[in-house]
Amino acid sequence: MQERQLQERRLALEPSIHGMISNSTRAYTDIEAVKSNLDHIWLIICGAMVMFMQAGFALVESGCCRAKNVQNILLKNLTDVCIGTIGWWISGWAIAYGGPMNADGFLDNGFMGTEQWFGMGFVNYAGDGKFEPTTGMLNWFFQWAFCSAASTIVSGGVAERVNFGGYCLYSFAMTAFVYPVIVAWTWGYGWLASLNSVGFMDFAGSGVVHMTGGVGALMGAIIAGPRAGRFQYPDEFAPHSLPLITMGTFILWFGWYGFNCGSALGMNDAAQGFMAAQVAMNTTIAAATGGIVVFLLRLGMTRGKYDIGGFCNGILAGLVSITAPCGNVECGSAFGIAIMGGLIYQGASSLLKLMKVDDPIDAFAVHGACGAWGVLAAALFDWGEGFDFHHGWSGFGCVSDDSGCLAGANGEGLAANLLEIVMITIWSGFWTALIFLPLRFSGFLRVSDADQDAGLDAVKHSPSKAYSIEINTFASTTGVALDKVHPMTANEGSPAPPDA
């Protein structure tokens, strides 16, 4: 009923007006068109759900901060997604997926793509002055959402004490180069994917996305140093809003179905549908299990207090842990993986506190530690190759393969996944250090302690407070009653104020 349809209707009536439909350079059969559209529906909606996770990150992170830094952390989240979009557009996609590919179907130089900068090359010239579309735009959009997520994870680790300018630089580097190179090695058919006969298994990115962000967060937290007073007065650092944290967690959980199920990367053959359902079920079980495990751990650690922030982080720990293996393990394994994920989260969180590393939202414990565990679990719990429709991976099958752990493909899969963990740690850690260390040493990274004490919102932002909940009248705030300052607009609905 809009313009395009109007033109189509008119074309049916007067086919001579112009050839928009008829000059299609490629004839799609009905079934090809349908399959193409199944992919488009699936990836656009799942991509939008992943984008919506940005709202979840923003709420969880701002809820965990103190009220005086709420605007500042929201600013970092807004920046991540916006600068990240520009970075992904300029060079991120090109490096990650731009190609060219060699005759064996792998990335030609093995290290990074070198074509399709600035989103160019998504329309093929088809001769005779005509062009035809590719799936480039579709994949650009879906993968953009993942790139933004990786970047945003870091913002939590350096919250409440890092200068905005330095953070912008980091955010751009992350989305335009650091993350895309890791993608090129792995999902982009680079050297890690071509290493052996079974490849690696990181279905939706426990490693590629979450570890990349989580390791960056850890390195950032170490280099930035703890927030002023963090370990002297820990009680002053309570989260400022549990409703925001809980709300954000539910949004993240919701968006994770786009993240994990969408990673079937299409819906054109039946296997993808069945796999997406398996992924949804595993994701659900892992989220719930992780939450319960961490809640119980905290219950013990606090001698019976309920810690819903811990509950929420446990849910996220379960989700991160299942993100790599969600497509090749069965539901009982998902349960076990999430139990381990919850324990690993709490262990990493406690260890960092012990070492006086200040990661305000446990970004490393959730995304880094559980991300590495997820990659490992994808190898250890593989369902095995007897299962059709991709339910298993067949790289090996410690759990279900009769031949025992490491037997499948001579353990090549496990080795590849271990290598993925090592390489992501090195690459993400190295670049984070390379950007943040010079900033720290030159005095540009950290906000002064005095400004931290006043709060970044008061010092740097306009307005100076994130919340103005109290209810004021003009007389109470200006010392002048309204009828004195504003006699001209006093009008209907009440008598004009007396001239007293």
Place this chain on the structure above:
Amino acid sequence: MQERQLQERRLALEPSIHGMISNSTRAYTDIEAVKSNLDHIWLIICGAMVMFMQAGFALVESGCCRAKNVQNILLKNLTDVCIGTIGWWISGWAIAYGGPMNADGFLDNGFMGTEQWFGMGFVNYAGDGKFEPTTGMLNWFFQWAFCSAASTIVSGGVAERVNFGGYCLYSFAMTAFVYPVIVAWTWGYGWLASLNSVGFMDFAGSGVVHMTGGVGALMGAIIAGPRAGRFQYPDEFAPHSLPLITMGTFILWFGWYGFNCGSALGMNDAAQGFMAAQVAMNTTIAAATGGIVVFLLRLGMTRGKYDIGGFCNGILAGLVSITAPCGNVECGSAFGIAIMGGLIYQGASSLLKLMKVDDPIDAFAVHGACGAWGVLAAALFDWGEGFDFHHGWSGFGCVSDDSGCLAGANGEGLAANLLEIVMITIWSGFWTALIFLPLRFSGFLRVSDADQDAGLDAVKHSPSKAYSIEINTFASTTGVALDKVHPMTANEGSPAPPDA
């Protein structure tokens, strides 16, 4: 562009590596694969939307509570969905849909399923060491979201005074047994479905989901008794955040399209698409109408005050009322059903207050009373059998059937729906009483009045407050200026603090 696709690409190049694709035990034709994927896209996305309703419930319920109990109600919402997942995984699905079925297509023992515990049996052995998938995982996921919703409804009715331990027990029983048995009787082809020649009509669960939860909430509210001081000082019990309530209502409305439209249960034949559109339109009209009706009622009851909490509950009342009939009534009927739904909600709400039953968020009035009305309305307003593509039910057709009310199928449909209402009331009420009454009598159900007065967050939670909005400096809270406690980290961005 991820691992699976990499393998597919490699398979095309070297088909001898392994037979992941080729050893598929069942050959799907193109059109079969497409139809299967339409179902998968539809139910995964709609299921995720229903899951997202948990965020809506959490916000509506926490917004309705007092600030001192916000963490506690959020905890109950988190618990419902997480414990509920485990309950549904262990036994819920098996009881509701596990089968076995008899030759007539009904549940064999009529009462509850007895197979597929722990999510097992969703992959069929296909001989020769191979397995093939079923739609089991898909349906497990979609129906899981409904189960969690039923459980969460109860948390509002017992908010602000029930011990968490007792609530956990209830939540597990609800999702692992009580709700699944009702599903087995109805959507699971049990005795209620096989009772007569036309079955019953509860399209998306006004009865199965909402009444089950609403009756549990009422029974829980009665057994737990009113919150301390509730009827002595009603003014002290105002909702603590209207923005949370409104936000939650919009989220619930959004998720309800997954709940109602998704209940077409697939998208493989054209009738399901047209039905889902009819459902979307009816759902929309009912939500809006219910909201306006209750808003106007409250306007009268408060002599002209605007009550947006009432507006929101009216929207929910309209939505619950249309949940059963959304698939077999026309839009004018949806309008009428929602008007009645708004009146019934307000009547039930006022009646409970009169009887001094303390249901903090009107869980019974919204979900129980309007749920029962919805089941009744599905019978009374049926569009009739002249309408193809399932727009009508044909059990009877009081509105559009010339032969008049109760004539169709000799009134068997109306009788079945009435029986559904009665049986859900008995079953849900009985089990709720069986769990809560012993807890109450043994002193484990209710939090002490003194603890209620202090607030559950302060007594039981860590941190002790849901909100810390005020802005403090170290000097103001610790009595020691920051430069005294933390001289070592004073660094870039400002001069080092003087040693005064």
Place this chain on the structure above:
Amino acid sequence: MQERQLQERRLALEPSIHGMISNSTRAYTDIEAVKSNLDHIWLIICGAMVMFMQAGFALVESGCCRAKNVQNILLKNLTDVCIGTIGWWISGWAIAYGGPMNADGFLDNGFMGTEQWFGMGFVNYAGDGKFEPTTGMLNWFFQWAFCSAASTIVSGGVAERVNFGGYCLYSFAMTAFVYPVIVAWTWGYGWLASLNSVGFMDFAGSGVVHMTGGVGALMGAIIAGPRAGRFQYPDEFAPHSLPLITMGTFILWFGWYGFNCGSALGMNDAAQGFMAAQVAMNTTIAAATGGIVVFLLRLGMTRGKYDIGGFCNGILAGLVSITAPCGNVECGSAFGIAIMGGLIYQGASSLLKLMKVDDPIDAFAVHGACGAWGVLAAALFDWGEGFDFHHGWSGFGCVSDDSGCLAGANGEGLAANLLEIVMITIWSGFWTALIFLPLRFSGFLRVSDADQDAGLDAVKHSPSKAYSIEINTFASTTGVALDKVHPMTANEGSPAPPDA
């Protein structure tokens, strides 16, 4: 597994019970059914996402208001969507899309539709007592969400000082008549669409939806006059909650994928899929770019302060600007369009402040000014007709067409889009004035200054405050300790209070 499927299963067993399936008056082939369902999946989910934008509007608008008017602005948002639904149901759809159409495929009278009032006529009589469905309900639902959005935009412009009764009248007129007529002219194949050989181009409604609302907001803001004290004490008008604003912006961004991508209006041919992907990519780039531009402008205007409210409005400005051209421009153009959009937003916002027009949330600057720019940009940046699958429009192609701007179709497209801008301004401005001016002159439009000073929530709402965050005990608020007022329910979990 629900009723309908039960009946289908039974039908397979006993086809004689009733003919619900078999009496279908139209035989759908498999591929027709699949295509129909692709359309249904796409438009129902995208429509729900557009509906969810109401939550985003509510949060952005309430966050921008002062705490004392939060309930009142939430009420207006609830009202817009609920009254808007009734308006759209009664006459909105009929006027916009009801027809009848003439033999050339255009709206018969060119001005407005005259059939299908009250959602009637969506089921065709197919003879022999049988009926068959149309896509009417599907399109009613999808277009309803757009209508509600147009109406809601106005609420921000008149926030914090307009009487609710007058606003209700306006909201109904907008959704039942004013907006639908504009749709009839344009997307409804009315006179503007039939004006020349290439039609106009407003893909997802920068003009039809956003300008209509934005112009209404401007006219409303002018007629209602500024809030009491607005230009005397500007510091008193800071937004009360930046987290709500940011959260709302992310929700709007998420919903915009439904708004823009969904405007492909179906998914039955391959071109629609590719177009939706192009739209998603353009929408993403424009949102990010607009946000960065306005953030940088504000950074300069405030001498280095960070303004995240401005960042959020910049994102919205980018989104509104790309809404018309998202389907016929390439991604580099989207970047340029959003840069201009950001500048235009800030210019309009500053100009209105200079002219002392009080538009509390910059509704005109975002939706009106950028809406007009978007319509213009759709003409100026057209990708040209060499691109198949509708990537370009071919009305003209200033950017990519060798023949230069205005050359294509003799500039008819640019002329049509300019005419659209003019006509929407006149039509929306005229009706807004016609409704609001008499109300203003008769004293019914504006809330008294004294009531504004106290806050609309305190004067008009129940409860009187949107937030009750402080934590109270009974003793602190009632002067009577709880154990005095409520001795009967003191029970388990703690010893009975001593009688001191």
